[in-house]
Amino acid sequence: MRALRRFTVRASLPDALTPLSQLVMNLRWSWHPETRDLFEALDPELWASCGGDPVTVLGEVSAERLATLAKDRKFVRRLTDVVDDLDDYLAAPHWYQSLPDTAPKAIAYFSAEFGITEVLPQYSGGLGILAGDHLKAASDLGVPLIGVGLLYRAGYFSQGLSADGWQLEHYPALDPHGLPVKLLRRSDGSAVVVTVPLPEARTLHAHVWRAQVGRVSLLLLDTDIEENTPAERGVTDRLYGGDEDHRLRQEMLLGIGGVRALREYCSITGTPAPEVFHANEGHAGFQGVERIRELTETHGLSFNEALQAVRGGTVFTTHTPVPAGIDRFPRALIERYFAGFGVPVDRMLALGAEADPTKFNMAHMGLRLGQRANGVSQLHGDVSRGMFGDLWPGFDEPDVPISSITNGVHAPTWTARELVEMGTQSTSQGDPVDVDGPVWFDGVDRIPAGELWTARRMLRGRLVGEIRRRLRETALSRGASVAEVGWTDTAFDPDVLTIGFARRVPSYKRLTLMLRDPARLKALLLDPERPIQLVIAGKSHPADDGGKQLIQQIVKFADDPEIRHRIAFLPGYDIGMARYLYWGCDVWLNNPLRPLEACGTSGMKSALNGGLNLSIKDGWWDEWFDGQNGWAIPTADGIDDADRRDEIEARGIYDLISTQVLPRFYETDRDGVPTRWVEMVKHTLKNLGPKVLATRMVSDYVQQLYVPAAVSARNLAGDGYAVARTEANWRQHLLEHWGAVRVAHVEATGAGDTPEIGSTLDLRAEVELPGLSPADVEVQAAYGRVDDADGLHDVTTVPMQLETTEGSRHWFTATLPLERTGAFGYTVRVLPHSSNMADPAELGVVSVA
Incomplete structure (x- = not known):
């Protein structure tokens, strides 16, 4: 028989422990280490078996254990401290x-x-x-x-x-x-x-x-x-x-x-x-x-x-x-x-x-x-x-x-606790969100290279342990017997360069690009001196059989007994698995078809943990790759043959790994520290870390979008929405008459027959506005570099000033500086103008000379 409904029966909390209910119902525990420590202390074995889920722990911990903890003054004091910290977090100004x-x-x-x-x-x-x-x-x-x-x-x-x-x-x-x-x-x-x-x-x-x-x-x-x-x-x-x-x-x-x-x-x-x-x-x-x-x-x-x-x-x-x-x-x-x-x-x-x-x-x-x-x-x-x-x-x-606004990631959720405690996200500049201009996590400078390398090796080892556990579970779920899964106990190695690839599996993310040359990939995995190991994860949409076929190709390749200790596809990709991958991978691989990756934040999470990105210059990597925080895979933009493009870009991945990634990782000093690699890790943590923060992203949304939107909303709602009514009527009137708006004539004077840099050009434009007034529009002079087809590039616009009016005909003037040599061009355009518009292109109408 199947149960009609499933639910959890919890033990009644003793009075001294009732604040645990408050803690478990606020998801701050998902990124607050001290709260998670407290829940782990309820029952460490249960905590480990349920994957660090406080809800499950509180639902399954025995009444006897709770009674014991209620009498433990140290635990109760610790509980009080954590609750007080949450109360302060919720109430204090930020x-x-x-x-x-x-x-x-x-x-x-x-x-x-x-x-x-x-x-x-x-x-x-x-x-x-x-x-x-x-x-x-x-x-x-x-x-x-x-x-x-x-x-x-x-x-x-x-x-x-x-x-x-x-x-x-x-x-x-x-x-x-x-x-x-x-x-x-x-x-x-x-x-x-x-x-x-x-x-x-x-x-x-x-x-x-x-x-x-x-x-x-x-x-x-x-x-x-x-x-x-x-x-x-x-x-x-x-x-x-x-x-x-x-x-x-x-x-x-x-x-x-x-x-x-x-x-x-x-x-x-x-x-x-x-x-x-x-x-x-x-x-x-x-x-x-x-x-x-x-x-x-x-x-x-x-x-x-x-x-x-x-x-x-x-x-x-x-x-x-x-x-x-x-x-x-x-x-x-x-x-x-x-x-x-x-x-x-x-x-x-x-x-x-x-x-x-x-x-x-x-x-x-x-x-x-x-x-x-x-x-x-x-x-x-x-x-x-x-x-x-x-x-x-x-x-x-x-x-x-x-x-x-470039995405960011929530550092407390995704960064290994050990790295934060070392100071990888500390800065002498104060709270990054309050700093005008570039921010650096300069606390990284005070961390000895050997200590940082030891921490990175520890995190890689933690990932290896998780991979082995999941490999065993997956093998058993696919039909292997217990006698056949002993190999998982020694799969992967905490001292081998570890590359991660984890994301959804649509075709443009090219999950199987790494398999383009199977023999070359196998040689990299099995190199006796400088091997790599690959951990891969991701879900395909249930209706996407093409994506499922890509997963199957990876799984079949990784099932080969010769290499299965060096490459793994782990099913069940979720937040819990992702943390281990971001913590432990040395290199984060991303090879989408450029420019089809909107942002790609997984590489940001790896970077916050000292991972180096090996990526196509797409999404966020296109703007923040600087030559020292990882490697840019050469792209074959413009090649229409998809097969040839894949061939070129896959070769780029293999070449980068062989000639740049592996030497940096495996070349060590006499203390066993790969100094050039650690330099790149430090540079990444210091310079890239502050950029990828979700607090930077949200503050950008607040200042660039939320505050202006609130001002607009209040203004339009003013006086019982009278402003919104007026604006709507104005827009309708303007659009009804826009078809007759035109720039009738433009004349230029002042530059002479042979214009020289530093001189100016005076423009005068005649604009016809039947049914409209000059206050309804903004007339702009647009100028810049001009190509052979008279197209303007690197355009600068300046508003033109109303000079005189005669009926529906109006004359506007502007002076243009000639600030650079080479081919120069200009034009005049007319745009709608209202103080309630966020952008002059908002209405989608323009009249150009």
Whole structure:
């Protein structure tokens, strides 16, 4: 028989130990070593057997053990100290509390997945881990963030391998009552239930679970409740599962239900209503549609007026470097689901319009709803401006209003404790987030090379022990007998150069590029003097058979008895496994097809632990590789033959390992320390460490996006949304007349027949603005280097000043400096102008001479 439901029965805590409940329900324990030490002390053997899960430990520790600890004055005093530390952390002012009053009082952060701890498996890969790190860093900085997501009853999936190396998926059922979450309840004790309308007069109901991530609350919506029919109960069954209809309902629940859950949460707790709404990818786009509906119903705004008010306070982050990664739904499906929602369906469909008139594009909706948008690395910003440039016709790619904020990672979560205690993240400059300009972890300079090398060897040895344990478990699960797995006891070596490769397994990440020349790879693995060892992990999407075939190729190669002690594919990649990999790998390998890696934060986590990156210059590595913090794999950009490109780039990997990586690692001084290698490790920790911090990332979001968005939102809401009404009417009027705007004539004087550097050029432009006034526009002179096709490059723009007006004809002037030699060109363009615009390209219209 199978159990109908599973739950955990906990021992009743003695009075002296009741604060343990407070500690276990705040996920700060996932990055706070002293709290984890305390839970380990409850039962060290149980702690080890459950993989360091405080929730499981507290649920399974015996009543007798608890009674003993309740009488242990040292343990109780230690418990009190940890609780006091948490209370101080939650109450004390942090960086954010020092900001001016323009900073938003609350920010809502929507994401389809959150990777905070393996105990709460609500993530599939980098997007979720990034979202989890965003919440943790916000907590550390005191940012008043509220996370909004879904509670998936089966998470993503647990990964196994068949005997022939094929990925197997298992979906363990999660009971929220056994997770570190609490049901959101009203003052009368009743559970909050939010609803989302569905077609055929049906309604989707959801409970709201609250996880506490330090100072940040995370609201997770759950449809597996009795108010729903069986079909609706399954909406939050799995992350990224189901057909289009299922995914649409999930995203409606995240966006629409998420806003409604926020309203309930703020009302119950007295939390200020969010002024800024941050959509982390297109999955969360419907939050903007729900807020438009709210404003039209509660304040009587038109759709256009509500759209302006919503846009001002919305931030949209794209993580997608390829069109195939965008959620697109059939237009007819959107029409069916939103027919009676409360907003004009034709206006809503226009938000998600794309080149294919039968499709509704969630990323396009996110960009049209968000007045501020960004990619997640400088290169990804460039890619995004090209990828979405059609939404701003007439503008060159550099002018497309998508900025970039490079991702970061939460150092307390991902850095080995031993390295932090050595001082690898200390700086004489003060708190890095308060420093203007470059920051260095100069505490590294005080660490002797031998001590740092000893720590790195210890961490490599810890990884080797974990690999051996997992190899044994995997072999047994694939059908091997106990008598056949003895080889795992000596697999891998704590003194061999260890290369890690772990990430999701879409084709562009090229999991099997390392197998391009199997004989050469085998020779590297088995070199008698300078061998390497490779540890590999990653999950393929359950529907991606191509990705599963790549995993199978790796597994079959690693199954070879001749090399299986030097290469391993470990199934079950999650946060718990990832820590060992980041701590212990000497080199982190990343070989995507450039420029298809939006950021690639796994290499950042390795760097914080002294790992050196061996990577294609894509994502964050493109901007922060400096020649001393690792190696850049030569790319074959521009070669259309994919097979030839793989051949060239794989050869680059082998050559770098053979000629640069191995010599540095194995050439040691008389004390056995590879001094040149340790120099690179120190350089990485000192110079790269501060850049990759999630606190740097979140402070960038606050200063560059959240504060300006809050200012815009407040302004547009002013005087009962009168500013939003005025702005919407102005935009409509401007767009109706824009077709007649033109630069009629431009004349240049002052430079003479042979212009010389240091001279100036005087421009005078005649601009026709029928139906508009000069205050409605900004006229700019654009100048720079010009190519043979008269294209402008390295463009500088300056505003032109109004000189005189005659009816609808206006004359503008500007003076251009001639500051460099060579071919020079200029033009004049007219852009809309409003103090409520975040960027002159925002409306997507421009008139160029």
